[in-house]
Amino acid sequence: xxxxxxxxxxxxxxxxxxxxxxxxxxxxxxxxxxxxxxxxxxxxxxxxxxxxxxxxxxxxxxxxxxxxxxxxxxxxxxxxxxxxxxxxxxxxxxxxxxxxxxxxxxxxxxxxxxxxxxxxxxxxxxxxxxxxxxxxxxxxxxxxxxxxxxxxxxxxxxxxxxxxxxxxxxxxxxxxxxxxxxxxxxxxxxxxxxxxxxxxxxxxxxxxxxxxxxxxxxxxxxxxxx
Amino acid sequence: xxxxxxxxxxxxxxxxxxxxxxxxxxxxxxxxxxxxxxxxxxxxxxxxxxxxxxxxxxxxxxxxxxxxxxxxxxxxxxxxxxxxxxxxxxxxxxxxxxxxxxxxxxxxxxxxxxxxxxxxxxxxxxxxxxxxxxxxxxxxxxxxxxxxxxxxxxxxxxxxxxxxxxxxxxxxxxxxxxxxxxxxxxxxxxxxxxxxxxxxxxxxxxxxxxxxxxxxxxxxxxxxxxxxxxxxxxxxxxxxxxxxxxxxxxxxxxxxxxxxxxxxxxxxxxxxxxxxxxxxxxxxxxxxxxxxxxxxxxxxxxxxxxxxxxxxxxxxxxxxxxxxxxxxxxxxxxxxxxx
Numbered sequence: 193x194x195x196x197x198x199x200x201x202x203x204x205x206x207x208x209x210x211x212x213x214x215x216x217x218x219x220x221x222x223x224x225x226x227x228x229x230x231x232x233x234x235x236x237x238x239x240x241x242x243x244x245x246x247x248x249x250x251x252x253x254x255x256x257x258x259x260x261x262x263x264x265x266x267x268x269x270x271x272x273x274x275x276x277x278x279x280x281x282x283x284x285x286x287x288x289x290x291x292x293x294x295x296x297x298x299x300x301x302x303x304x305x306x307x308x309x310x311x312x313x314x315x316x317x318x319x320x321x322x323x324x325x326x327x328x329x330x331x332x333x334x335x336x337x338x339x340x341x342x343x344x345x346x347x348x349x350x351x352x353x354x355x356x357x358x359x360x361x362x363x364x365x366x367x368x369x370x371x372x373x374x375x376x377x378x379x380x381x382x383x384x385x386x387x388x389x390x391x392x393x394x395x396x397x398x399x400x401x402x403x404x405x406x407x408x409x410x411x412x413x414x415x416x417x418x
Numbered sequence: 419x420x421x422x423x424x425x426x427x428x429x430x431x432x433x434x435x436x437x438x439x440x441x442x443x444x445x446x447x448x449x450x451x452x453x454x455x456x457x458x459x460x461x462x463x464x465x466x467x468x469x470x471x472x473x474x475x476x477x478x479x480x481x482x483x484x485x486x487x488x489x490x491x492x493x494x495x496x497x498x499x500x501x502x503x504x505x506x507x508x509x510x511x512x513x514x515x516x517x518x519x520x521x522x523x524x525x526x527x528x529x530x531x532x533x534x535x536x537x538x539x540x541x542x543x544x545x546x547x548x549x550x551x552x553x554x555x556x557x558x559x560x561x562x563x564x565x566x567x568x569x570x571x572x573x574x575x576x577x578x579x580x581x582x583x584x585x586x587x588x589x590x591x592x593x594x595x596x597x598x599x600x601x602x603x604x605x606x607x608x609x610x611x612x613x614x615x616x617x618x619x620x621x622x623x624x625x626x627x628x629x630x631x632x633x634x635x636x637x638x639x640x641x642x643x644x645x646x647x648x649x650x651x652x653x654x655x656x657x658x659x660x661x662x663x664x665x666x667x668x669x670x671x672x673x674x675x676x677x678x679x680x681x682x683x684x685x686x687x688x689x690x691x692x693x694x695x696x697x698x699x700x701x702x703x704x705x706x707x708x709x710x711x712x713x714x715x716x717x718x719x720x721x722x723x724x725x726x727x728x729x730x731x732x733x734x735x736x737x738x739x740x741x742x743x744x745x746x747x748x749x750x751x752x753x754x755x756x757x
Binding site (some may be wrong): 386 | 514544547548550571724
């Protein structure tokens with residue numbers, strides 16, 4: 193069982209794609225203008241990652257090493273197309289907001305990175321869990337970043353939730369700061385860079401504090417991003 | 419007794435900064451004369467926020483607080499930013515801008531000497547893209563305004579956003595000369611008609627041109643004190659003038675003359691005080707000419723074709739990125755060496 197908890201811990205914290213591996217930055221920076229946008233895209237990515245890890249793992253012995261990348265990309269592309277069309281059918285308004293970034297999950301390098309680094313070497317169940325947990329780790333970062341940018345930029349939280357859960361969910365929208373002027377910079381691209389940098393700094397600071405209090409320094413293996 | 423080769427002592431940072439502050443004093447007097455005492459409130463807020471956030475950041479970074487605080491660089495940044503803002507800017511606008519300039523643009527990059535971007539211009543650009551409507555509503559010069567605000571009224575307006583009874587925001591603000599020119603030209607009016615309206619003076623904006631003359635005066639003092647070399651201001655003003663002259667010669671109905679561009683907006687402030695920032699600017703003489711000339715051209719292009727009324731801040735920031743490259747390619751030949 194400890195194997196599975198390690199996978200969960202790696203995905204959500206230790207090797208978090210958003211703030212540690214720094215993979216998949218394009219949607220992280222572009223789509224996090226609100227909490228709902230950030231989390232929806234992250235969740236869709238998590239679904240794709242779970243599915244792609246689960247489908248690559250069983251065929252891993254039959255894929256020749258030389259052509260593994262095109263094969264993996266084809267599998268991922270097929271899965272993304274399924275998600276894209278399904279969203280278009282059932283969550284049309286959310287699909288319209290996320291737009292091009294749904295098909296672009298194919299090119300998100302965190303998806304290929306997990307397929308290559310984990311699913312190509314491990315059995316199906318751990319692979320699926322790894323893909324999903326890495327995706328959820330990314331979702332949490334996207335949601336956090338989206339939330340921060342939304343509060344600072346517009347003074348609201350959960351705006352656009354009606355796109356995901358239907359018009360009745362409008363009551364969940366919170367006006368965090370009443371009579372807010374809006375701080376446009378947080379919504380514009382620079383806000384994404386400032387926000388992500390602050391999150392990475394916070395994570396490093398927490399880790400540093402933890403390792404300072406711990407008597408034995410832990411030897412952490414970090415996956416190098418590309 | 420000093421011996422040859424008579425090297426003079428390089429002045430310390432605090433002496434330089436003190437003289438820059440001194441050079442800004444005439445402009446502040448001009449501001450008070452033209453727009454009223456509100457600018458003094460804005461300057462005080464900026465100074466207070468700059469010094470406290472600088473002290474806080476130095477403490478967080480485990481640096482000695484007092485020596486760095488006394489060098490005056492935070493004070494200069496605060497004043498340059500405050501002088502770029504509308505003189506009746508709400509207090510929180512000044513706080514946000516100064517905080518960004520000191521904390522993010524300066525201290526997070528390593529403090530004085532390490533910041534690649536001009537801190538005051540970062541603060542200004544952040545405010546301009548975040549709060550465009552406040553940043554482009556300047557108060558009208560006192561003799562043009564429909565309603566007169568005393569110093570106490572201006573103080574209340576900056577801190578509470580409240581105006582005396584019967585006075586509306588429209589009564590005390592107007593579009594800036596550059597902004598008005600752009601919108602009116604967009605309505606296909608002739609330049610000559612527009613510039614004969616009351617908001618324009620002899621060269622630039624009515625009243626505001628007095629402030630630009632004061633900057634010129636302060637700049638000449640800096641040149642005389644050898645705190646800045648002639649390269650940056652001359653190259654900037656020359657490129658702005660030459661570029662606008664070309665456009666003016668082609669179509670004087672549509673493009674303002676060079677003098678207008680040199681005496682409106684932030685031209686003079688930029689020429690002597692902004693682009694001359696020794697940290698974020700180039701160091702070689704040839705590099706300075708390229709840097710300042712480029713900023714001049716880009717400023718003109720943003721003014722005429724861009725979406726914002728003035729382009730100094732964006733031009734300076736864009737050319738700040740190019741400074742390492744400019745410096746690398748313009749290294750002067752060392753005496754006794756061939757290239």
